[in-house]
Amino acid sequence: xxxxxxxxxxxxxxxxxxxxxxxxxxxxxxxxxxxxxxxxxxxxxxxxxxxxxxxxxxxxxxxxxxxxxxxxxxxxxxxxxxxxxxxxxxxxxxxxxxxxxxxxxxxxxxxxxxxxxxxxxxxxxxxxxxxxxxxxxxxxxxxxxxxxxxxxxxxxxxxxxxxxxxxxxxxxxxxxxxxxxxxxxxxxxxxxxxxxxxxxxxxxxxxxxxxxxxxxxxxxxxxxxxxxxxxxxxxxxxxxxxxxxxxxxxxxxxxxxxxxxx
Amino acid sequence: xxxxxxxxxxxxxxxxxxxxxxxxxxxxxxxxxxxxxxxxxxxxxxxxxxxxxxxxxxxxxxxxxxxxxxxxxxxxxxxxxxxxxxxxxxxxxxxxxxxxxxxxxxxxxxxxxxxxxxxxxxxxxxxxxxxxxxxxxxxxxxxxxxxxxxxxxxxxxxxxxxxxxxxxxxxxxxxxxxxxxxxxxxxxxxxxxxxxxxxxxxxxxxxxxxxxxxxxxxxxxxxxxxxxxxxxxxxxxxxxxxxxxxxxxxxxxxxxxxxxxxxxxxxxxxxxxxxxxxxxxxxxxxxxxxxxxxxxxxxxxxxxxxxxxxxxxxxxxxxx
Numbered sequence: 001x002x003x004x005x006x007x008x009x010x011x012x013x014x015x016x017x018x019x020x021x022x023x024x025x026x027x028x029x030x031x032x033x034x035x036x037x038x039x040x041x042x043x044x045x046x047x048x049x050x051x052x053x054x055x056x057x058x059x060x061x062x063x064x065x066x067x068x069x070x071x072x073x074x075x076x077x078x079x080x081x082x083x084x085x086x087x088x089x090x091x092x093x094x095x096x097x098x099x100x101x102x103x104x105x106x107x108x109x110x111x112x113x114x115x116x117x118x119x120x121x122x123x124x125x126x127x128x129x130x131x132x133x134x135x136x137x138x139x140x141x142x143x144x145x146x147x148x149x150x151x152x153x154x155x156x157x158x159x160x161x162x163x164x165x166x167x168x169x170x171x172x173x174x175x176x177x178x179x180x181x182x183x184x185x186x187x188x189x190x191x192x193x194x195x196x197x198x199x200x201x202x203x204x205x206x207x208x209x210x211x212x213x214x215x216x217x218x219x220x221x222x223x224x225x226x227x228x229x230x231x232x233x234x235x236x237x238x239x240x241x242x243x244x245x246x247x248x249x250x251x252x253x254x255x256x257x258x259x260x261x262x
Numbered sequence: 263x264x265x266x267x268x269x270x271x272x273x274x275x276x277x278x279x280x281x282x283x284x285x286x287x288x289x290x291x292x293x294x295x296x297x298x299x300x301x302x303x304x305x306x307x308x309x310x311x312x313x314x315x316x317x318x319x320x321x322x323x324x325x326x327x328x329x330x331x332x333x334x335x336x337x338x339x340x341x342x343x344x345x346x347x348x349x350x351x352x353x354x355x356x357x358x359x360x361x362x363x364x365x366x367x368x369x370x371x372x373x374x375x376x377x378x379x380x381x382x383x384x385x386x387x388x389x390x391x392x393x394x395x396x397x398x399x400x401x402x403x404x405x406x407x408x409x410x411x412x413x414x415x416x417x418x419x420x421x422x423x424x425x426x427x428x429x430x431x432x433x434x435x436x437x438x439x440x441x442x443x444x445x446x447x448x449x450x451x452x453x454x455x456x457x458x459x460x461x462x463x464x465x466x467x468x469x470x471x472x473x474x475x476x477x478x479x480x481x482x483x484x485x486x487x488x489x490x491x492x493x494x495x496x497x498x499x500x501x502x503x504x505x506x507x508x509x510x511x512x513x514x515x516x517x518x519x520x521x522x523x524x525x526x527x528x529x530x531x532x533x534x535x536x537x538x539x540x541x542x543x544x545x546x547x548x549x550x551x552x553x554x555x556x557x558x559x560x561x562x563x564x565x566x567x568x569x570x571x572x573x574x575x576x577x578x579x580x581x582x
Contacts, residue, residue: 017396131362140442161355162457164506166449218371223400238563
């Protein structure tokens with residue numbers, strides 16, 4: 001069973017974001033890169049499948065800059081067998097990334113039985129790549145999955161929708177699944193795992209190798225800028241029990257008369 | 263002037279508000295509506311009032327319930343029979359899943375989760391957040407048409423003086439095609455409240471809630487003001503609330519009219535997820551908590567005493 005896991009490398013959630021002076025993207029020099037948190041659930045799900053099916057092999061894929069190979073090394077330290085990195089600049093659009101992932105999968109010569117990816121990456125939050133990849137590869141897909149059961153070649157997944165309701169899907173055969181938090185508990189890479197990961201194969205490809213060019217771009221992002229700052233608000237001290245009722249009544253009053261919100 | 267199709271979803275038979283937000287913003291262009299199945303006359307009237315020219319009802323086998331393949335197949339066949347420059351939809355659970363697949367059937371681009379846009383000369387140019395709103399960027403679409411756009415609910419707002427359209431209703435035979443990801447069952451949510459991403463008011467609890475049981479006081483407040491209850495990552499990771507309730511960079515990005523943060527310190531990743539709320543009220547015992555830098559109205563106090571008083575004051579104000 002050939003499992004592919006698509007991961008992205010993103011700035012840590014605590015990162016302070018600074019747009020470049022020309023607004024073409026953000027300053028990336030001093031960023032701490034991590035594996036996109038939603039992708040950790042995809043890697044873990046692949047490892048759980050492999051635990052139950054020793055013949056399964058896991059290839060991790062990433063499209064992005066080579067500043068750091070943290071995300072791929074982490075995935076291999078967790079237990080993935082091999083990796084492919086398609087070198088690309090920052091600020092690529094989802095369509096180009098999906099096409100590059102498809103090309104990278106084809107380059108391995110392995111026919112995918114399952115493709116897993118995080119439901120979205122916390123940099124552009126586009127929530128597009130898994131579905132585009134599925135359509136490009138002619139495969140069914142389910143996104144935002146929080147439940148997973150595999151029996152033979154049939155997979156049953158739960159997709160989380162508005163308000164926490166769940167849609168239960170059944171798929172027989174190859175598919176693309178996009179994972180959400182809550183699906184499983186991703187393991188930490190062990191020290192032996194980290195040592196072993198250094199020896200695992202990591203193929204490096206260019207965008208040209210996987211048949212992607214600037215002509216594949218569908219969405220252009222520019223004028224990166226900080227959002228306008230809000231003026232300072234009003235702060236009331238209500239630590240003193242005697243003042244609490246008065247303060248709360250005042251705030252509720254302001255919500256009606258000043259903010260006109262309720 | 264562009265020829266636009268807006269895909270609308272119904273919730274309990276009513277058009278999702280994001281559709282009306284989109285229609286208002288499209289004034290000056292020709293905007294048609296596509297909906298799956300039937301739609302009530304009152305809803306058609308509402309769409310027409312906001313500018314809908316034609317309302318196309320797509321009907322066919324296996325389209326009663328959403329499935330990514332079924333809806334994408336049916337809509338792509340319909341869109342191919344028309345001549346639209348743009349296809350818009352809400353960045354809802356369904357829109358986020360469906361529109362990338364649909365756009366790819368046309369090898370076309372999708373600008374997703376857009377929070378504002380213009381259509382100067384019939385060409386789309388939008389703004390969307392990056393890094394959960396820590397920064398913004400301009401977004402444009404290139405390549406084959408139609409171009410696809412998904413709009414974040416609550417971001418555009420409703421246009422007060424929308425230009426009315428004809429609202430001419432017609433049926434279209436639609437074909438779901440082959441569906442391999444088959445929907446077997448829908449498990450209803452415990453809460454019937456509107457989702458966080460579409461909520462007009464949100465009451466959120468953080469680590470200071472101490473346990474899941476204490477969320478009861480937030481639910482009571484929420485019931486009085488018609489709010490949906492959310493939680494910070496700290497509260498979710500501590501097991502006080504499910505992930506579906508998480509607001510922030512690794513949860514849901516929200517933009518309600520009113521956001522009430524209770525016992526939330528305001529980690530950068532939480533602030534990113536709720537910073538576009540129109541009015542923010544924060545309750546925290548720590549006067550230096552970062553949440554106060556974003557709050558319009560900050561109350562330095564203990565949420566366990568403040569929230570019940572707040573509930574009582576709102577009851578009085580709303581005459582409940």
